[in-house]
Amino acid sequence: MNVGATLGAASLLTALATALFAIGAAAVGGFTRRPQLTGAGRRAVIVAAFFITAASVTLGVGLLRNDFSMAYVASVSSREMETPMKWASFYSKQPGSLLYWTWAMSLLMALFAWRTIPSIQWGAAQATALCGACLTAFLIALVFFASPFHASDVIPADGVGLNPLLVDRGMLIHPPFLLGGLVSTALPFVLGMTALMAGRLDGAWLRSVRRWAIASWLILSIGNMLGGWWAYTVLGWGGYWGWDPVENSAILPLLPLTAFVHSMMLQERRGMLKLWNLTLVIAAFSLAVFGTFNVRSGLVDSVHSFAQSEIGAYFLGVLAVVLIGALVLMVWRVPYMRAEHDFESLLSRESTLIVNNYLFTAIALVILGGTLFPVFSELFVSSKITVGPPFYNSVVGPLLIILVALIAIGTVLPWRRASNATIARRFAVPGVITLVAGVVLFVLGLREPRALAGVLSAIALVVVTAREFALGARGAHAAGIPWLATISALFARDQRRYGGYLVHIGVAVMAVAVVGSTVYQEQTRVSLSPGESFQIAGRTITFMGLDQRDGTVNGVQTEVIAPLLVKHGQQTEAILEPGRRRFTNFPEQPTAIVALHTSLRDDLYVFVQGWDDTGRADFNVFVNPLIVWLWIGGGIYVVGGIFAWMPLVGTVPVRESVTTGGGAQPQQA
Amino acid sequence: MTSMLPRRALFVALSALGVWLALTVCSVEFGARAASAKTPEDAALQIEKRLLCPQCTNLRLDVCDTTICADMRTEIKDRLAKGESDEQIIAYFQGRYGQRVLAEVPAKGFNLVLFGWVGVAIALVVVIGTFVLVRLRRTATPELAAGVLRDADEQWLDEQLHERDAR
Numbered sequence: 001m002n003v004g005a006t007l008g009a010a011s012l013l014t015a016l017a018t019a020l021f022a023i024g025a026a027a028v029g030g031f032t033r034r035p036q037l038t039g040a041g042r043r044a045v046i047v048a049a050f051f052i053t054a055a056s057v058t059l060g061v062g063l064l065r066n067d068f069s070m071a072y073v074a075s076v077s078s079r080e081m082e083t084p085m086k087w088a089s090f091y092s093k094q095p096g097s098l099l100y101w102t103w104a105m106s107l108l109m110a111l112f113a114w115r116t117i118p119s120i121q122w123g124a125a126q127a128t129a130l131c132g133a134c135l136t137a138f139l140i141a142l143v144f145f146a147s148p149f150h151a152s153d154v155i156p157a158d159g160v161g162l163n164p165l166l167v168d169r170g171m172l173i174h175p176p177f178l179l180g181g182l183v184s185t186a187l188p189f190v191l192g193m194t195a196l197m198a199g200r201l202d203g204a205w206l207r208s209v210r211r212w213a214i215a216s217w218l219i220l221s222i223g224n225m226l227g228g229w230w231a232y233t234v235l236g237w238g239g240y241w242g243w244d245p246v247e248n249s250a251i252l253p254l255l256p257l258t259a260f261v262h263s264m265m266l267q268e269r270r271g272m273l274k275l276w277n278l279t280l281v282i283a284a285f286s287l288a289v290f291g292t293f294n295v296r297s298g299l300v301d302s303v304h305s306f307a308q309s310e311i312g313a314y315f316l317g318v319l320a321v322v323l324i325g326a327l328v329l330m331v332w333r334v335p336y337m338r339a340e341h342d343f344e345s346l347l348s349r350e351s352t353l354i355v356n357n358y359l360f361t362a363i364a365l366v367i368l369g370g371t372l373f374p375v376f377s378e379l380f381v382s383s384k385i386t387v388g389p390p391f392y393n394s395v396v397g398p399l400l401i402i403l404v405a406l407i408a409i410g411t412v413l414p415w416r417r418a419s420n421a422t423i424a425r426r427f428a429v430p431g432v433i434t435l436v437a438g439v440v441l442f443v444l445g446l447r448e449p450r451a452l453a454g455v456l457s458a459i460a461l462v463v464v465t466a467r468e469f470a471l472g473a474r475g476a477h478a479a480g481i482p483w484l485a486t487i488s489a490l491f492a493r494d495q496r497r498y499g500g501y502l503v504h505i506g507v508a509v510m511a512v513a514v515v516g517s518t519v520y521q522e523q524t525r526v527s528l529s530p531g532e533s534f535q536i537a538g539r540t541i542t543f544m545g546l547d548q549r550d551g552t553v554n555g556v557q558t559e560v561i562a563p564l565l566v567k568h569g570q571q572t573e574a575i576l577e578p579g580r581r582r583f584t585n586f587p588e589q590p591t592a593i594v595a596l597h598t599s600l601r602d603d604l605y606v607f608v609q610g611w612d613d614t615g616r617a618d619f620n621v622f623v624n625p626l627i628v629w630l631w632i633g634g635g636i637y638v639v640g641g642i643f644a645w646m647p648l649v650g651t652v653p654v655r656e657s658v659t660t661g662g663g664a665q666p667q668q669a
Numbered sequence: 670m671t672s673m674l675p676r677r678a679l680f681v682a683l684s685a686l687g688v689w690l691a692l693t694v695c696s697v698e699f700g701a702r703a704a705s706a707k708t709p710e711d712a713a714l715q716i717e718k719r720l721l722c723p724q725c726t727n728l729r730l731d732v733c734d735t736t737i738c739a740d741m742r743t744e745i746k747d748r749l750a751k752g753e754s755d756e757q758i759i760a761y762f763q764g765r766y767g768q769r770v771l772a773e774v775p776a777k778g779f780n781l782v783l784f785g786w787v788g789v790a791i792a793l794v795v796v797i798g799t800f801v802l803v804r805l806r807r808t809a810t811p812e813l814a815a816g817v818l819r820d821a822d823e824q825w826l827d828e829q830l831h832e833r834d835a836r
Contacts, residue, residue, distance in 0.1 A: 365790035
């Protein structure tokens with residue numbers, strides 16, 4: 001008997017039984033109004049997490065101990081792999097990835113059952129049953145369709161090792177964040193469905209969902225950003241986002257989730273958009289399940305997808321149950337979803353938030369259509385037509401520019417409504433600055449209309465956000481806080497608001513980087529013998545000759561390096577070492593070693609495309625302007641997101657006369 | 670009011686400085702980039718960027734390392750040397766491998782469904798969005814006196830939210 005495989009399989013089976021118990025206990029407890037039974041179900045969710053953790057630890061120990069008697073370990077790891085990379089082996093194939101997904105979900109749900117469910121007595125039974133149902137859905141897939149705990153028929157002396165594309169340190173963090181972000185969409189979904197089932201569609205569920213939704217949005221955002229960074233630094237095609245079907249599947253749930261973290265403010269403040277908010281959390285989770293189905297069904301081809309299997313059909317069934325169940329509940333509860341207040345003016349922050357939501361919806365629909373189009377083309381005209389980046393860039397690009405501009409406009413507009421004079425006053429300075437910036441950029445040579453629009457939208461967003469900080473700081477200073485401490489006082493007063501503003505600044509910085517690196521990217525391909533040079537972007541680059549070195553770990557057999565001396569004038573700027581890596585167990589799958597020289601101005605990005613017996617090598621060289629700002633903007637976005645997620649810690653008084661100009665208190669709506 | 674003016678001037682000046690700094694970083698010789706002459710390698714590259722690998726997904730021909738892509742790149746250079754135009758070369762590869770090698774989906778035939786979807790999706794969002802906005806605004810309250818709702822409104826709402834959280 002294989003101890004590891006048996007222990008893992010038994011843990012999963014026990015977890016499945018426990019999750020089923022949680023559903024049953026919560027359902028009976030809810031119907032018979034016996035809180036003890038509901039409490040038992042809640043504790044069962046936590047116990048299920050314990051058993052799934054035990055299964056995950058079993059697989060981890062198997063990987064660390066090179067236990068090739070477990071078929072999964074033999075297929076993803078090998079003896080000479082570095083210990084940290086075995087963490088990447090854990091989720092590198094379908095069964096392990098599904099286990100990681102279920103494990104992350106179970107831990108989040110255990111935390112949810114421990115901290116949140118006791119605070120929502122109005123829906124404890126429903127929330128517990130839904131947690132149990134989500135866990136059950138994924139545990140069935142693990143136990144019956146894709147278990148990582150099958151024993152090897154013949155125990156091999158060594159394992160196959162990690163897929164060469166995944167042999168990168170970035171794989172230690174990118175998939176955990178992305179998968180964690182996708183599974184975390186389950187919590188806002190559970191709370192939304194709980195509100196529907198319990199008929200509590202007032203602000204009660206929003207108070208509980210806020211931090212879960214922001215956490216989910218933040219983790220998923222980080223996962224997507226890390227995905228872009230990994231693609232840029234490892235895949236070797238000069239870009240960071242290729243609109244691959246699986247990349248699309250990862251960003252799709254983020255769109256309704258981002259819309260939700262904005263539109264929930266409208267329900268909190270104005271009691272509006274109740275139906276819409278529920279639709280968004282259901283859409284986010286449904287799209288996460290769709291992504292799971294998409295990646296695992298073989299429906300679309302992708303460098304990221306797992307092998308085709310029957311598990312795809314299973315997840316399609318899960319998706320159908322989620323959508324039909326949600327639709328039935330929403331129709332049932334429509335009478336509960338009347339808005340508590342009316343929308344007062346088109347020129348208000350509410351209106352821009354609503355239009356903003358529509359844009360997110362339009363973008364999601366376009367991306368979904370492009371992702372599924374190859375399936376439909378194969379179905380109707382027997383030809384799998386690829387929808388490449390030009391389609392997305394031409395359709396989604398302008399929508400994103402409008403989105404950034406709308407964020408800027410929304411930041412300037414007040415809540416509810418304001419007089420024309422107030423609006424004109426608020427728009428004056430940012431408008432003039434943006435106009436001046438537009439003229440200056442045009443004179444400098446930024447003439448491509450879309451690039452100009454994108455950069456100006458970003459500049460406007462930074463200006464209006466800076467204005468918000470300046471106004472807040474002025475108010476805090478008037479309340480007696482020293483100037484240097486005003487910004488921290490603002491965050492202490494309302495992390496969510498000012499964290500959100502930081503996120504917007506991050507978005508603006510990223511937008512400029514995207515424009516710079518796509519519209520103004522330079523590319524050339526050169527074939528050089530040792531000692532030969534070429535010039536690009538003011539640099540002279542000299543090939544120093546091929547160098548071969550033996551591999552050391554992680555299945556690398558050999559590395560061929562083609563060093564390049566980069567000079568700017570007479571000054572040496574860098575020595576780049578692009579090359580190619582061959583793997584012992586994957587001779588047909590060599591990978592590129594991307595060489596990067598990064599500065600605030602641009603990235604010099606080089607990879608080798610081949611060489612001949614004379615030592616002449618072919619280089620693909622890119623100059624990507626401003627790309628480092630994509631990562632800097634991403635960092636600002638994440639820091640802002642953390643502030644927005646953090647609990648509110650209190651308020652710092654702001655003297656009313658300074659911020660109001662003597663304005664009257666609005667009537668309570 | 671008079672004390673406000675220097676502050677506003679300071680804000681405008683600081684903003685202008687910020688824009689100038691941003692422009693300094695952004696000024697990556699925008700104009701100079703497009704000026705270089707087109708070499709045969711560049712001409713081939715322009716065509717390669719319009720084609721995808723027939724084996725991989727969404728991977729452009731110019732950056733793909735498969736043998737088939739290396740052969741296609743050689744074929745492009747040969748055909749360019751023979752004097753064929755970009756469109757002729759692209760049509761040749763489309764005839765050989767089908768539409769899946771085209772980076773840009775041509776707006777014709779069944780592909781019109783994709784563009785139609787985009788149009789319908791955006792139109793639906795606009796129509797439904799407008800309907801909802803108008804419906805939400807139907808019973809709007811009369812316009813309030815000019816200038817009475819400014820930052821105090823937001824502050825008041827924030828405080829309400831804090832109080833609700835505290836409860």
